[in-house]
Amino acid sequence: MSHTLHRRGTQKNLERDFVLFAMSAKGVNEVGSGSKLKRFLEILQEHNPVNLGDMKTGNRFITSCENITNSAKDTSIVHGVFASREDLILALKAIKEADLGISVIVSGLLDDVHDCCRSAGLQPHTCETSLGVWGDKDRLPDEDILRFTTMCGHGQVAFNLVAKIIEDVKTGKRTVDEGARELARPCQCGVFNPVRAAAMLEEILCLWGIHVA
Amino acid sequence: MKVDENRCLGCGRCRAYCTMGAIGLVRDIRGRTCAQVDEYECVDCGVCYRAGVCQGDALYEPAPVWPRSVRGTFSNPLVEHKETRVPGRGTEEMKTNDITGRFKWGQAGMAVEMGRPGVGARFPDIEKVAMAIAAVGGVVFEPKNPLTTLMADRKTGKMNPEVMGEKVLSAIIEIMVPVNRVPEIIAAVRQVSRDISTVCSLDLTTKVDPDGGLKAFALARDAGVSPTINGKTNLGLGRPLFVEEVQA
Numbered sequence: 001m002s003h004t005l006h007r008r009g010t011q012k013n014l015e016r017d018f019v020l021f022a023m024s025a026k027g028v029n030e031v032g033s034g035s036k037l038k039r040f041l042e043i044l045q046e047h048n049p050v051n052l053g054d055m056k057t058g059n060r061f062i063t064s065c066e067n068i069t070n071s072a073k074d075t076s077i078v079h080g081v082f083a084s085r086e087d088l089i090l091a092l093k094a095i096k097e098a099d100l101g102i103s104v105i106v107s108g109l110l111d112d113v114h115d116c117c118r119s120a121g122l123q124p125h126t127c128e129t130s131l132g133v134w135g136d137k138d139r140l141p142d143e144d145i146l147r148f149t150t151m152c153g154h155g156q157v158a159f160n161l162v163a164k165i166i167e168d169v170k171t172g173k174r175t176v177d178e179g180a181r182e183l184a185r186p187c188q189c190g191v192f193n194p195v196r197a198a199a200m201l202e203e204i205l206c207l208w209g210i211h212v213a
Numbered sequence: 214m215k216v217d218e219n220r221c222l223g224c225g226r227c228r229a230y231c232t233m234g235a236i237g238l239v240r241d242i243r244g245r246t247c248a249q250v251d252e253y254e255c256v257d258c259g260v261c262y263r264a265g266v267c268q269g270d271a272l273y274e275p276a277p278v279w280p281r282s283v284r285g286t287f288s289n290p291l292v293e294h295k296e297t298r299v300p301g302r303g304t305e306e307m308k309t310n311d312i313t314g315r316f317k318w319g320q321a322g323m324a325v326e327m328g329r330p331g332v333g334a335r336f337p338d339i340e341k342v343a344m345a346i347a348a349v350g351g352v353v354f355e356p357k358n359p360l361t362t363l364m365a366d367r368k369t370g371k372m373n374p375e376v377m378g379e380k381v382l383s384a385i386i387e388i389m390v391p392v393n394r395v396p397e398i399i400a401a402v403r404q405v406s407r408d409i410s411t412v413c414s415l416d417l418t419t420k421v422d423p424d425g426g427l428k429a430f431a432l433a434r435d436a437g438v439s440p441t442i443n444g445k446t447n448l449g450l451g452r453p454l455f456v457e458e459v460q461a
Contacts, residue, residue: 103447105445117446126307126421130440155328
């Protein structure tokens with residue numbers, strides 16, 4: 001139901017993880033919305049997003065922000081990720097001011113997001129929450145791994161890739177930031193938060209062993 | 214996804230990117246190391262291909278043929294569903310609720326995301342959950358959801374037999390119910406989830422009351438399930454705004 005729902009983590013490591021995105025409604029305000037979505041992306045870029053993307057065009061780690069912006073079409077769903085509450089509030093204020101008339105959605109800690117909305121003079125309209133994971137949970141990897149992979153709701157960041165990046169960083173093949181950026185690449189929509197990923201990599205590196213040939 | 218054995222260099226770089234862990238290294242008939250995709254487990258998400266790590270340009274995806282084609286449409290977000298024109302597995306759901314008014318006062322949107330996170334789901338499990346939800350009675354599967362279009366019987370949740378051998382990264386069973394029926398759906402999912410060989414994630418959507426309350430979330434808590442601390446919020450900025458006169 002939602003590509004930005006079900007992000008796993010603690011209160012602490014989710015507190016700098018906000019996804020702000022927009023789209024038009026098919027058959028209602030779709031026609032001509034491409035230019036509004038483009039303007040939305042321009043506004044986001046004025047407030048330090050740590051990722052940007054559109055499912056069809058890709059994220060900022062596989063293409064340029066300029067290309068993402070210029071490729072926005074009536075049917076696009078465009079996204080930006082913020083790692084700062086202050087940046088989110090400023091972006092929300094600017095979006096309200098722009099009055100684009102397209103649907104805008106924020107993902108993040110609900111209480112915090114609603115507080116940011118109030119600061120920006122906005123009233124939450126509809127909310128969606130996760131009621132958790134059910135079924136054969138023995139098939140899931142470590143919670144450490146899930147906190148990375150669930151940042152891509154389309155499941156494009158593989159469990160094995162996280163393990164490989166951890167190993168690459170531990171063996172000096174990549175820096176933490178390089179590892180975080182590589183993890184962000186498969187998430188086509190650009191909703192993966194590389195800043196949060198880097199912080200989580202730093203935090204768990206000491207807990208993971210490496211394969212010795 | 215397939216590997217052209219004549220082009221594969223056997224480096225194995227593609228393996229880490231496979232969302233289903235379905236790429237292995239084998240010896241080909243000439244004794245060379247070569248990547249091989251387990252076609253039974255592969256969901257045609259295309260991630261290995263798009264990762265751009267194949268130095269031999271050996272990965273390729275044959276033209277999709279029914280019913281195998283459902284793997285890509287549910288697993289590769291770049292593939293747009295013909296019926297909904299929405300890429301990915303779902304619908305616009307609450308994202309445009311400010312405009313469409315799809316979820317009204319007194320209603321709750323619920324969805325079971327089969328196979329999420331990252332495990333994948335086969336259609337017999339998807340059918341099992343859909344039928345368990347339908348058995349609650351009075352449930353309407355969201356007609357715009359691409360999974361609904363694969364149902365042979367939308368009253369019972371029975372799937373088209375032709376797709377039963379297929380596996381997808383995830384597929385969303387999407388319904389709308391009166392808000393006071395949220396606990397019944399939770400109970401049905403709780404029961405059937407003990408009998409599936411994969412995981413699923415449960416979603417709950419509701420309009421925010423004028424006083425900021427979220428009745429459906431409170432009902433979920435009463436049913437013994439705590440909504441997570443994070444979630445999605447539609448800001449009501451879409452125009453024309455769907456206006457409801459009376460709160461049920």
